[in-house]
Amino acid sequence: MKQTFKLILSGLIILLIGCGQQSNQENSTTDSTKVENEAATSSTDTEVKRQEGYIMPGLDHGFEQSPINIISSTHESGKHHITLYFKDEVNKIENLGHTVQLDFAEGSSIIQDDTSFAFKQCHFHTPSEHLIDGITFPMEMHIVNLMPNEDKNATPQYLVIGVLFKEGKENKFIADFLNAIPKKENETTTLKAGTVKLADLFGAISTKIKRDYYHYKGSLTTPPYTESVRWYIAKHIFEASAEQIETINKIEGNNARHVQALYGRKITAK
Ligand SMILES: [Zn+2]
Numbered sequence: 678m679k680q681t682f683k684l685i686l687s688g689l690i691i692l693l694i695g696c697g698q699q700s701n702q703e704n705s706t707t708d709s710t711k712v713e714n715e716a717a718t719s720s721t722d723t724e725v726k727r728q729e730g731y732i733m734p735g736l737d738h739g740f741e742q743s744p745i746n747i748i749s750s751t752h753e754s755g756k757h758h759i760t761l762y763f764k765d766e767v768n769k770i771e772n773l774g775h776t777v778q779l780d781f782a783e784g785s786s787i788i789q790d791d792t793s794f795a796f797k798q799c800h801f802h803t804p805s806e807h808l809i810d811g812i813t814f815p816m817e818m819h820i821v822n823l824m825p826n827e828d829k830n831a832t833p834q835y836l837v838i839g840v841l842f843k844e845g846k847e848n849k850f851i852a853d854f855l856n857a858i859p860k861k862e863n864e865t866t867t868l869k870a871g872t873v874k875l876a877d878l879f880g881a882i883s884t885k886i887k888r889d890y891y892h893y894k895g896s897l898t899t900p901p902y903t904e905s906v907r908w909y910i911a912k913h914i915f916e917a918s919a920e921q922i923e924t925i926n927k928i929e930g931n932n933a934r935h936v937q938a939l940y941g942r943k944i945t946a947k
Contacts, residue, residue: 742937743895744806774862794822803926816842845916850878
């Protein structure tokens with residue numbers, strides 16, 4: 678509710694600034710300079726617009742941002758092959774205030790083509806960040822994997838698997854940790870080895886479905902919005918009960934980033 682209000686408010690501010698600016702421009706700028714401004718490179722253009730008082734949302738972070746709306750009929754056939762190795766071991770659960778996060782023990786991995794990534798953590802968004810054909814789902818889980826790199830100054834390379842949930846049957850994977858989520862923000866609960874496993878989530882679906890993903894190149898959906906993420910959104914829509922989704926939503930609130938423009942990026946699918 679609060680967010681909607683803020684949005685409306687910022688919309689109003691943009692409109693007001695836009696209107697005020699337009700009358701200034703009519704007085705002081707000729708049509709030909711306007712055209713020149715529009716033809717300038719995007720960064721110059723952004724700077725000019727900023728000086729003129731226009732707000733340009735989104736462009737500060739580049740052209741490969743996430744999440745996106747995935748149009749299922751327009752994808753191109755992709756050749757990527759990913760294999761999940763379910764030696765995953767969740768050893769901690771954190772209430773970070775803005776999200777609920779499960780941390781993996783070291784040693785679990787995922788392989789994309791020939792590149793190995795290490796399981797780091799998975800966390801939840803309510804509602805979903807990615808949309809399929811314009812549809813928002815009540816929950817999305819991100820399984821975050823990081824490419825090992827000795828060079829600490831190099832940009833971290835991520836592979837994130839997005840899993841969408843619709844309301845339905847109780848989900849065993851979620852049931853196994855739901856009561857262990859710390860009630861207070863920034864608290865962590867240590868989990869007994871083997872009690873929470875991704876294998877419980879993916880194990881229930883067939884191998885064929887398990888390999889069906891939408892893939893595109895994008896960014897982290899939280900600051901610093903780094904554009905080094907290989908996104909894989911599972912085509913299979915998982916189920917969780919209304920109570921499970923509500924419990925997670927009550928802890929983290931509405932924490933989905935807005936959908937970002939594609940800017941010509943291709944979505945591939947297996
Ligand atoms: Zn996320």
